[in-house]
Amino acid sequence: MNAHPQRLIDAMATTIVGQRDVVEALMLGLLANGHVLLEGPPGLAKTLACRTLAAALGGEFKRIQFTPDLLPSDIVGTRIFDQHERAFATVLGPIFANIVLADEINRAPAKVQSALLEAMQERQVTIGPQTHRLPLPFLVMATMNPLDSEGTYALPVAQMDRFLVKIDVGYPTRDEELEILERFAVRDTLPLEAVATLDDVARWRAQAHDVHLESKVKAYIVELVASTRERERAYIDYGASPRATLAIANLARGKAFLGGRDYVVPDDVRAVAPLALRHRIGFNYRVTTDGVGVAALLDRLIAAVPTP
Template identity: 50%
Template sequence: MTSTRIAQPSTPLTADDVERATAAIDRISDAFSSRVVGQERVRTALLVTLLAEGHVLLESVPGLAKTLAASTLAQAVSADFSRIQCTPDLLPSDIIGTQVYDPRRHEFETQLGPVHANFVLLDEINRASAKTQSAMLEAMQERQTSIAGTIHPLPSPFMVLATQNPIEEEGTYVLPHAQMDRFLLKEVVDYPEEVDELMVLDRIGDGTLGQHSERVAPVATIHDVVDLQAMVRRVYVDPAIRRYVVSLVRATRHVGHLLGPELGAYVEIGSSPRGSIAFFQAARAMAVVQGRHYVIPEDVRELRHAVLRHRIHLSFEALADRVRPESIIDAVFRAVPTP
């Protein structure tokens, strides 16, 4: 006779847990802001992705501090950081590692690649070939690499920050829709405000920003990050919020029925169930960032563009009419009742 094991609910977060999490997040946010001027949305996206144990895709033209943001966050939490400049001739072994023959010992030894770090910046991922992209995305999904038949687990925490330039198309390989879906969030980085750009010049002038500036002093440890990630898994999500998330994601698959044939013609493919999972995980992380032990509908709404913009595949009519996915997402959120 077999017995069925019933999963026990996780222990709810206490007020002390939330206070400890808030203090750690505030320290990390202050350290981030000491180097990166403005870019509050990027900071929130990186924190949410880190706490939700996901990966983030940053899209913008060059020069908007994406690399600086990634390295600063890694320094703030005492994490290993590696940067991979993607090029068309980049090979999978350049990322995951390979075996090298040692003539002195007459045997092969394994040299792990730069993906074996806590924070991995994939700069201009759309410049890497499809084979190299697949190798990286497999590491993201499986949290391990395989070299000559031997499995090498990736460190924990492990977070990939990929960037892509939407302007240049020559010599690029567009990420397939199925591979884009592997990223928890996709954040579009905008140009800074005038006051922020002036502050950048001030910081370069006084030496606090630039090539010769000092590294950010660590304000947290890897163990703190792992502790925060464990707290996120204990955040309470009401059944009404769960139904709200599922209704939103399902609505992207039936936009025509919800919003009419005109807008429905703009969406070719809606979000997969990964969209629901991403909302669930990211909303819990957002609740911790906001200092709460429970998720509210605003957490879901705040993340709507970052979660769905790369999971909705627009039709040719939408591209011809210059319809942005954010417009479709906003229309869906207006149509689905908020609990």
């Protein structure tokens, strides 16, 4: 089929009203072979966006609702004894899919989160004596609800770092909400047909990986990440790790590729930096008490670094 990623974005736009940033961030995660964490109140099409992406790719989609009583085996699978065969058989869990939606990931205890995050990192799962590779592409989209904090288990910093990007999903504009009303009030969401294949995704990833990153742009990325460790010390307890540097570079390549270029410009870096930095910086309580806000502080940090 040899589809272009823009076709996938356009197809998703037929189902998702607005949320262009969310759709693009999902695409960037897909191109950079990284996992995505979406945070936002309920009802903002987080699940719909993930489901639509899976449908547009023709890949297998699984949704796991995280709850306090969830067990690791509910995610990765388990071995059960088959009475007829008189032997243990392996039952693969819902993580064996191309796109996995981990809904409200912070509602499950740490051991379940760890099971998921280890699978995300190693892209394989060991059940009993056997190791099973996860299908390719493998993309986890996890959601968190920032409003209900009761009965939740905050994701440890090291595990947050495993997500390539974190997207803050915001409310739609009035016009977008009106369009949602007109589009979906009279009928259900139409099932989306596949407009690209998993082979297309593999090809896009290879092309995005080859996008040129000039040395001055690399230095700019390093400077951006270093600035999170050196500036705004009143609001930041710890800065981003070198994994953030790699993440920004990969995302910027993806952004350039989506823009039809085979080289990265500083604009690409500037655009993707918040996605990679937001969850990797240890903001302290003063960000809230002083009314600064994480987004504004991130913008300030990024704007303070001169572009090449």
